[in-house]
Amino acid sequence: MDVSNKSAVSEFVLLGLSNSWELQMFFFMVFSLFYVVTMVGNSLIVITVVVDSHLHSPMYFLLANLSVIDMSLASFATPKMITDYLTGHKTISFDGCITQIFFLHLFTGTEIILLMAMSFDRYIAICKPLRYASIISPQVCVALVVASWVVGVMHSMSQVIFALTLPFCGPNKVDSFFCDLPVVFQLACIDTNVLGLFMISTSGIIALSCFILLFNSYVIVLITIKQHSSRGSSKALSTCTAHFIVVFMFFGPCIFIYMWPLSNFLIDKILSVFYTIFTPVLNPIIYTLRNQDVKIAIKKLKNRFLNSNKATPQHYF
Numbered sequence: 001m002d003v004s005n006k007s008a009v010s011e012f013v014l015l016g017l018s019n020s021w022e023l024q025m026f027f028f029m030v031f032s033l034f035y036v037v038t039m040v041g042n043s044l045i046v047i048t049v050v051v052d053s054h055l056h057s058p059m060y061f062l063l064a065n066l067s068v069i070d071m072s073l074a075s076f077a078t079p080k081m082i083t084d085y086l087t088g089h090k091t092i093s094f095d096g097c098i099t100q101i102f103f104l105h106l107f108t109g110t111e112i113i114l115l116m117a118m119s120f121d122r123y124i125a126i127c128k129p130l131r132y133a134s135i136i137s138p139q140v141c142v143a144l145v146v147a148s149w150v151v152g153v154m155h156s157m158s159q160v161i162f163a164l165t166l167p168f169c170g171p172n173k174v175d176s177f178f179c180d181l182p183v184v185f186q187l188a189c190i191d192t193n194v195l196g197l198f199m200i201s202t203s204g205i206i207a208l209s210c211f212i213l214l215f216n217s218y219v220i221v222l223i224t225i226k227q228h229s230s231r232g233s234s235k236a237l238s239t240c241t242a243h244f245i246v247v248f249m250f251f252g253p254c255i256f257i258y259m260w261p262l263s264n265f266l267i268d269k270i271l272s273v274f275y276t277i278f279t280p281v282l283n284p285i286i287y288t289l290r291n292q293d294v295k296i297a298i299k300k301l302k303n304r305f306l307n308s309n310k311a312t313p314q315h316y317f
């Protein structure tokens with residue numbers, strides 16, 4: 001294609017997080033562990049929500065959707081990084097790099113809108129409880145999920161189209177463990193590109209605006225809970241603090257990296273670990289440890305599984 005003709009660079013080298021062998025071994029073990037916990041924990045949430053009819057409500061459907069996105073976010077770059085530690089292979093093709101940018105923005109964009117949908121759901125449930133059933137109908141819930149994917153696709157398309165217009169002619173060392181626009185942009189053979197800086201910081205500004213919106217809605221929700229402290233309010237409080245921890249851990253790094261795209265700090269690398277490796281593992285931990293309904297549902301699921309294991313042999317022998 002003429003895109004690759006224009007670009008002299010056909011592959012990038014991912015420098016990863018560290019050169020030291022000991023640190024690499026450490027990262028290999030920690031990230032592998034996190035990856036396994038992310039996949040197992042989030043699958044467990046999806047299975048529990050789908051199987052248990054007590055959890056068939058918009059809040060848990062949205063949570064299960066978030067788990068699906070978290071698994072995708074954990075999988076677009078981390079497995080490659082983990083296996084690269086073993087093989088010592090560090091390159092990624094030009095197309096692979098663009099694909100990583102696409103998926104990174106697809107999953108983070110979708111996750112941001114989904115987190116907003118979840119806060120909207122909690123806001124209505126707690127501040128307008130009488131109108132909840134009429135506002136958050138199953139159709140609205142599906143519409144929120146579809147909308148978050150549509151926004152995610154549109155956002156990531158815009159980022160990728162921009163990345164494809166950049167000429168790459170020389171340096172190809174990406175100082176990170178996956179391709180992201182702020183880092184790759186610094187390798188392009190152009191003088192300071194106002195449009196580029198604008199494109200990148202727009203992501204940061206959008207993330208910041210969403211975060212302020214989310215922050216306000218959770219503050220209103222928390223104040224409402226405090227005012228009507230009654231039965232069930234501690235449950236609402238723990239749900240909302242859980243949501244808020246996820247929101248904070250996810251948005252903080254995104255906003256920092258994208259608002260100051262040309263800063264090239266070690267801190268950028270550390271922060272990118274946050275939203276690709278730490279946040280995806282957070283959901284299952286927070287929800288399985290703090291949410292009574294999910295805990296009970298998982299226990300029931302376990303009993304059902306154990307009983308069916310015991311029952312099957314009796315049927316056949």
Ligand SMILES: *[C@@H]1O[C@H](CO)[C@@H](O)[C@H](O)[C@H]1NC(C)=O
Nearest residue numbers: 046061062064065141142145
């Ligand atoms: C995602 O949300 C939709 C809409 O409520 C729901 O129908 C679907 O089952 C959810 N997906 C998962 C994996 O739970």
